[in-house]
Amino acid sequence: MANTDHQFPFRFVPHHRAPEHPGDEPILFAFRGRELLVTEGLKLPSVGEIDAHGVEAVRRQYLGRLDGRHCYSAELPGDVQPSAGFKFANLHMLHATLDDMERALAGRAVQIVEWDRTHQYCGACAEKTVLSEIDRSRSCPRCKIPMYPRLSPAMIVSVERGDQILLARAANFPPGIKSVLAGFVEPGESAEDAVRREVFEETKILVQNVQYVASQAWPFPNNLMLGFRAEYAGGEIEVDGEEILEADWFSAKTMPHYFPGKVSIAQWLIHDFLKRNGVDLPD
Ligand SMILES: [Zn+2]
CATH class of the missing domain: 3.90.79.20 (Nucleoside Triphosphate Pyrophosphohydrolase)
Structure with missing residues (x-):
């Protein structure tokens, strides 16, 4: 990893x-x-x-x-x-x-x-903001609202069923490419909640034993990717055909094309799955 x-x-x-x-x-x-x-x-x-x-x-x-x-x-x-x-x-x-x-x-x-x-102006009252002396923020002198650089936490998960991994093709992927599922964490939910919700929303698959693996700063535009592994718990794959075009289970021997390289956490998770399933990959 x-x-x-x-x-x-x-x-x-x-x-x-x-x-x-x-x-x-x-x-x-x-x-x-x-x-x-x-x-x-x-x-x-x-x-x-x-x-x-x-x-x-x-x-x-x-x-x-x-x-x-x-x-x-x-x-x-x-x-x-x-x-x-x-x-x-x-x-x-x-x-x-x-x-x-x-x-x-x-x-x-x-x-x-x-x-x-x-963040040069306050979003509530339109006053010019000022740079903080004590931390990385700007604030409105009238409302006293501090404004910090925005980070958007997102989860990404390798869902596994025995020696198979769940990979999907999102509508915004290049042709032929499949990858692990990902989505933004919503207000009020934990990252583990987001894993369970997103996997179900995108594929109608239920997962259990959600385990944190690693995280990665992903400045496109301001994501913090939280990587997980989860076990299949039930359900049959069903996709909406709009956000997710197709999804299926793949073994190390039947892997489809996925994003090449080892730059992103999606690739780390897929490589980690492949290594645990007998594929010899360089670190
Ligand atoms: Zn203000």
Whole structure:
């Protein structure tokens, strides 16, 4: 399972308040919308390289320190064009060229930028909000409502019946691809409740023995994926044909196409199932 146990000391130490001086070699994650400014080789540019363009950020945020270097995020104007040698890339495109920590920080950065952009005014009274001194929030001086970066918890589950796994094809998947079931946790329910509800809603299958496996930050746009394994408890597969087009039980020998790679928790769960059922896969 690709769930890394980070060792002390932490390489990245988050903080909300910017230092007086950016120090040596600060790191800047600069976004146009949700696209990150990178080099043609899809690497992070240095701040010096970005500053050489003279592009003025709409807003800048402080993220914390990575290996002692101060890290910032920035929202660039929506119409900014990359200079020669640079491009804007969706974070999905950077799995091969950024390391795990850089990718995690880029995911953090895009969500902080988006939170700052969309919380400049109070949603209740339209007053201009102010940045908190004590934590990562903005608040309305009139209503005193604090506004934190939004995280949407979602569950994803490997439902298993003996040596078979339940895989489904959602309407938004590329042609031919099947995967494990997933869905958002709703207000008032636990993640385990969400597993039982979503599996039933999507396939009419009942599950038991819901066990937490691992989680993953998934900044598309702001999900925290909570991965589970659950056992079949009853029911026959029935799909709605709209959100879920088809679903079936598969063994390690009859696996359909699933999302390639081992980047997402869906892939970790499927690989974990395959390994426990005799398939030799690299870690
Ligand atoms: Zn207000």
